[in-house]
């Protein structure tokens with residue numbers, strides 16, 4: 511089958527399943543290959559793949575066969591490449607225009623039109639980073655160099671860097687602003703080596719006014735790239751050019767990064783993006799919902815759903831966004847209001863994955879505190895009732911709240927045998943039936959541990 515055949519089938523499909531369905535589900539498919547009766551497609555997420563397979567699989571097969579393609583199965587695999595057009599890509603007008611500006615031979619990566627200061631929601635965990643980014647984006651005299659932003663995955667590092675770049679391009683279009691990932695920096699460097707054009711590479715990077723390198727932890731352990739990065743860095747700092755760096759951890763904590771680079775990175779302002787809190791997550795969700803309202807007019811969302819998601823979904827904003835995207839796509843497809851039940855159904859896997867993981871150690875600590883005993887007695891050999899009972903409770907909770915096996919739990923309680931743990935679980939189960947106090951204690955402890 512050729513791309514052309516697939517294109518024709520797409521046109522047919524659009525007629526039979528309707529434009530909305532087509533745009534949501536079929537357009538993101540990327541035809542890869544046909545081999546041994548299997549047609550392979552790339553999909554942006556596994557959810558899309560499953561959904562298409564379940565709901566449109568037969569129809570696609572039918573269309574393929576009717577177009578003379580001999581196929582008996584479809585296969586969907588998640589594409590590693592970023593989808594070109596993502597949902598809710600409501601590009602703010604100004605940056606989209608400035609993008610047209612000739613970039614000449616600048617080595618940067620394209621900027622995401624959605625990543626601006628306007629769309630960046632601030633709260634306690636990220637206000638410092640946002641303020642620092644804003645300051646740099648004002649393009650005044652260079653006060654802290656470099657600006658080093660760090661934080662866990664999906665907390666907004668790339669978003670902030672793009673926002674700085676957009677803002678600078680608007681305020682000072684004459685500046686040569688370059689944004690790229692450390693990986694792209696390395697790629698450029700290796701390419702220059704291969705083409706014996708180090709002169710070109712050096713003069714290119716030394717000619718920029720603002721250099722932003724994203725995910726710099728990537729070059730740790732890559733010695734010659736680090737070297738070159740260090741020289742570029744120094745040359746720019748000497749010329750008083752602004753540098754902005756991001757990484758997934760603090761400079762001092764990046765393993766295999768040369769000390770001289772670490773100390774250079776620490777010279778400027780180092781700010782971190784903390785894991786999100788409930789308020790920030792809710793704020794982000796509310797903002798995204800506003801965007802979706804434009805995309806899916808008429809779609810209603812019941813009260814309490816956003817609060818539920820903000821409460822239950824992990825600290826990673828990317829996961830939060832993904833959940834909302836899926837929810838809206840799903841609801842628009844089935845034409846239903848987004849209720850709590852719909853959300854729980856549609857997002858079961860995400861909710862499960864972001865359930866807080868409780869450890870045996872946390873349980874031991876919490877239980878010791880509750881019963882006023884020492885941690886050391888929790889795992890120690892003493893067998894008095896006053897110590898043994900809480901210990902049994904901790905074992906019981908460990909079995910209930912973690913995925914550890916009985917022997918693993920025993921080991922964490924000072925190397926006790928798995929039969930001891932088994933006995934504890936049985937004993938507490940019995941007590942729960944007869945002793946309301948124990949029941950109450952267990953409920954309280956469980957709530958504290960899971961909260």
Ligand code: ADP
Nearest residue numbers: 629630631663664665666667668669794827828
């Ligand atoms: P990082 O680079 O830290 O891994 P990103 O900048 O790529 O994270 O952010 C992941 C996603 O979450 C992006 O779509 C981004 O727009 C969004 N995001 C993160 N933080 C915020 C925020 N404070 N306000 C709005 N969107 C955010």
Ligand code: MG
Nearest residue numbers: 667668724725
């Ligand atoms: Mg990033």
